[in-house]
Amino acid sequence: MSNSTRNRLCVITGATAGIGRASARSLASLGLDLVLLGRSQQRGEALRNTLSRQHAIGCFQFVSCDLSSLLSVREAAERIRQEHRGIDVLINNAGARFDRYEESVDGFELTFATNHLGHFLLTALLLDRIVGAPNARIVTLSSQRHRYVANVKAWLTTPESFDRWDVYSKAKLANTLFAFELARRLESADVVSNAVDPGIVASNFARNNGRVAWTKHIVRNLIHRQLISCARAAQTVVYAAASQETMGKTGKYFYERSEAAPSELALDASLAAQLWKCSLEWTGLNRKNCPAWATVGMD
Ligand SMILES: NC(=O)c1ccc[n+]([C@@H]2O[C@H](COP(=O)([O-])OP(=O)(O)OC[C@H]3O[C@@H](n4cnc5c(N)ncnc54)[C@H](OP(=O)(O)O)[C@@H]3O)[C@@H](O)[C@H]2O)c1
Numbered sequence: 001m002s003n004s005t006r007n008r009l010c011v012i013t014g015a016t017a018g019i020g021r022a023s024a025r026s027l028a029s030l031g032l033d034l035v036l037l038g039r040s041q042q043r044g045e046a047l048r049n050t051l052s053r054q055h056a057i058g059c060f061q062f063v064s065c066d067l068s069s070l071l072s073v074r075e076a077a078e079r080i081r082q083e084h085r086g087i088d089v090l091i092n093n094a095g096a097r098f099d100r101y102e103e104s105v106d107g108f109e110l111t112f113a114t115n116h117l118g119h120f121l122l123t124a125l126l127l128d129r130i131v132g133a134p135n136a137r138i139v140t141l142s143s144q145r146h147r148y149v150a151n152v153k154a155w156l157t158t159p160e161s162f163d164r165w166d167v168y169s170k171a172k173l174a175n176t177l178f179a180f181e182l183a184r185r186l187e188s189a190d191v192v193s194n195a196v197d198p199g200i201v202a203s204n205f206a207r208n209n210g211r212v213a214w215t216k217h218i219v220r221n222l223i224h225r226q227l228i229s230c231a232r233a234a235q236t237v238v239y240a241a242a243s244q245e246t247m248g249k250t251g252k253y254f255y256e257r258s259e260a261a262p263s264e265l266a267l268d269a270s271l272a273a274q275l276w277k278c279s280l281e282w283t284g285l286n287r288k289n290c291p292a293w294a295t296v297g298m299d
Helices: 018-029 041-054 070-083 110-131 144-148 164-185 211-223 230-242 269-283 292-296
Strands: 009-013 033-038 060-064 089-092 136-141 191-197 253-255 258-260
Touching: 009 018, 009 110, 018 033, 018 041, 018 089, 018 230, 033 041, 041 060, 060 070, 070 110, 089 110, 089 230, 110 136, 110 164, 110 269, 110 292, 136 164, 136 230, 144 164, 164 191, 164 269, 191 230, 230 253
Parallel strands: 009 033, 009 089, 033 060, 089 136, 136 191, 191 253
Antiparallel strands: 253 258
16 A cells, blocks of 8 residues: 555545445545545444544544535535645545436436436536645546446436436446546646446445345345455455555556456547536536636536
């Protein structure tokens, strides 16, 4: 691990469960200060208290944020901006798959809103704070599901075109394209951006779809001996976020603590640019309301 992790500040989404919580624990052990984002005040404060008890020198803060709501993301970003001048690491980890068509408060299909749009907006609103930090890193959670997208006819889904696996695969492709587009755009800044495939993980993932669906998912992957623990999945997140080995590496796809090849579509720069442009529009970002615009050039 990097010997300079102490006093570095990491903002991590979805810290209240699964891979995010395991990553937060490891990063706290390495001496990083953490801003834990989550939608449950109770779970967030419980984690913050545990980390504070276990690590006397770290600073831990919980910030409430529902990533499926653009307003909630704006409020969380504003709070972080007011309290922190520099952000060394941002981990876009939170995610969910919704098996039935549901809409976010802003009218977007919920899987796409939660996995991609919330993180796009959060990253954009924090970007000028990240660009100022030395050796800054952005890590975005992808999934092997991104490989299941052969082409993208439309990013947005209607109730008629809804397919639970299709929307989740597209959302994870969007995460991956976004990670690589950030890497290209931040090439001349001291910031790296990478995607992490955590593997198939025994977490709470998809539990929102009911106990039966979740149990089937766990049992199927157990039988195929594919399931790994949250702690093991977190090793690759921490590898991307804080290790010496990945220092300076950008635009990479990490799996099991090494570089792996993403799908060809994930490397399509014109698709990534198109998604970026649409995401600016969908999240309502512009020169006036995006602090990073002048620093980084968002358009
Ligand atoms: N599990 C897998 O097999 C697998 C495989 C590939 C990729 N991934 C990716 O890994 C990441 C972490 O998933 P996980 O397996 O750790 O799942 P998890 O155990 O369900 O944890 C997901 C985290 O995201 C948070 N979250 C969900 N919706 C949110 C929202 N609207 N606003 C804010 N936070 C929200 C959850 O908060 P609550 O505590 O409030 O629920 C939780 O902290 C996701 O991006 C997922 O796509 C997982």
